[in-house]
Amino acid sequence: MGPDGKRLLNIVILGFGFMFMFTAFQTCGNIEQTVIKSFNNTDFHGSGYTSMAIIYGVFSASNLIAPSVVTVIGPQLSMFFSGLLYSGYIAMFIYPYTWSFYTASVLVGIGAAVLWTAQGNVLAINSTDETIGRNSGIFWALLQFSLFFGNLYIYCAWHGHDHITDKDRQTVFISLTVISLVGCFLFFLIRKPGPEAPPEDVTESLLQTQSTESTASSSHQSIGSQALDAFVKACKMFVTKEMLLLTFCIGYTGLELTFYSGVYGTCIGAMTSFGHDAKSLIGISGICIGVGEILGGGVFGMMNKCSRFGRNPVVLLGLVTHYIAFYLIFLNISSDAPLAPEEGTDLQAYITPSVGVALLCSFLLGLGDSCFNTQLLSIIGYTFRDNSAPAFAVFKFIQSIMAALAFFYSNYLLLHWQLLILVVFGFLGTITFFLAEWRAESRRRETDYDSIG
Incomplete structure (x- = not known):
């Protein structure tokens, strides 16, 4: 060989x-x-x-x-x-x-x-x-x-x-x-x-x-x-302008990483309305997240190479996907589910709890996560390509700190408060990502213009 x-x-x-x-x-x-x-x-x-x-x-x-x-x-x-x-x-x-x-x-x-x-x-x-x-x-x-x-x-x-x-x-x-x-x-x-x-x-x-x-x-x-x-x-x-702009979006990926990898599965397992299979549904939820991650990573990773519209549409799609998931989770899962005891919670949210809706939300969480992460890796690699090692170090540092913070407050906050934090940070992260992308696109055009001239 x-x-x-x-x-x-x-x-x-x-x-x-x-x-x-x-x-x-x-x-x-x-x-x-x-x-x-x-x-x-x-x-x-x-x-x-x-x-x-x-x-x-x-x-x-x-x-x-x-x-x-x-x-x-x-x-x-x-x-x-x-x-x-x-x-x-x-x-x-x-x-x-x-x-x-x-x-x-x-x-x-x-x-x-x-x-x-x-x-x-x-x-x-x-x-x-x-x-x-x-x-x-x-x-x-x-x-x-x-x-x-x-x-x-x-x-x-x-x-x-x-x-x-x-x-x-x-x-x-x-x-x-x-x-x-x-x-x-x-x-x-x-x-x-x-x-x-x-x-x-x-x-x-x-x-x-x-x-x-x-x-x-x-x-x-x-x-x-x-x-x-x-x-x-x-x-x-x-402390560079580009990284400061991306901080909110990176932080959001840490918060939602905590939610889909630890909190949401716990919520599903705590819903007695899902019957005897509630605990085993945690595994199916993880599989649905994985399907969303792999599908999104493959499709949006390829799109990034050939898209004429930049990274913003994919990030916007990720935000919309997550917002739909958060809204359905708010309607479908009781607010005390993250903190419920081992025997679970008998409370219901605003609709009759549905296993299908719960698993659809798992898929949407994975799909939206892949939207954000593929585009963040892309813009950081592009913006800081001459010195990207410390840039990715900062990326992992911010993401991990925010994930740690989210796991900490998950001990105390009801589900609707956790979803509200994700909604606010998702919006701020998307807006600041748009600004960072526009800066990167402006710099690319200047580089192309200089090379032509």
Whole structure:
């Protein structure tokens, strides 16, 4: 097998490793608040929302140290050890304690930053100018399939269960832990692509798309100077006009990430009006979100290359899609569903609760999320293409901080207040995105005019 074949095989292995790991972790995040409510152990006082807030908060801060860790131990070991932290978090639910729950949350936040930094490095060294788009697409597709398999398993495992017993919980989380560990050990199958390394500019350009990955490739710098350099560049990038305009839109993606990945599934599982299948519907909801994500990512990713109208129509479509979803959720789901006890809520909203409407909203949440994220990645990559590493670091930092904030307030706010926050931030984010896009388009026209002249 030639170097190109080895690189493609490495990308496929990388994708399958992440697919197994995030089949386990995303499923865990989707069901953990519902599972926690079912604990019979009165000594446990943890909250799934608080845990996810800790994870995203620590993840934001850990972006500063992740490049140094990858530089010291290499991307392969970095992914393996980070994957073990993910597996440990999932395994903790087999016999949960409050202290181990929150300790594991902190460790996963650190592991997440290292994992994604290492992933960017592996993707870079196994790609060239010609294969970078193909490899990114292969990895993204395999990763998104994680939304299908884990949630389908939950549907089958919990079908017809009114209450999640200790045995139900332990069976599910033992299975998820094993699935996660399989993903970890797959990383050891990745081999060096061969003597023909891709050009330096290709490697750096790809690393720039993954948070702070580009600093990891600068091995001639000291570890301390790499982290400091990334921090200083990110601070300078944060105060640019373009990034300040995009802050509201990036922040909105963090808020709605929290809602669709943690809160909404909990709401569906709490609706006793959905009958005995309410808990298992959490899995079907996750699958519908995944369908929306994959469909939107593929269609709008391709449209971005050939659209004459820029990015604004896609972002506007994302806002309209989310507004429709929020309105239907407001009508269909009771306001106390996010905070309901394990036995659920008997309250109804403004229409007779409908499973079909609930799952349609799941699909719309995923579709709208893909609209925003594909266009944000596009405009940041275009606007800051000469120095995009700190720009993507700021992107992940803002998104993670807002996700952490949303998981925190999800402990206390009723559903209609959470939806109101999303509506306001979605509107502000869309307007400021339009302004940033118009600035980018004006600059492109000036560049084209100068090149003609």
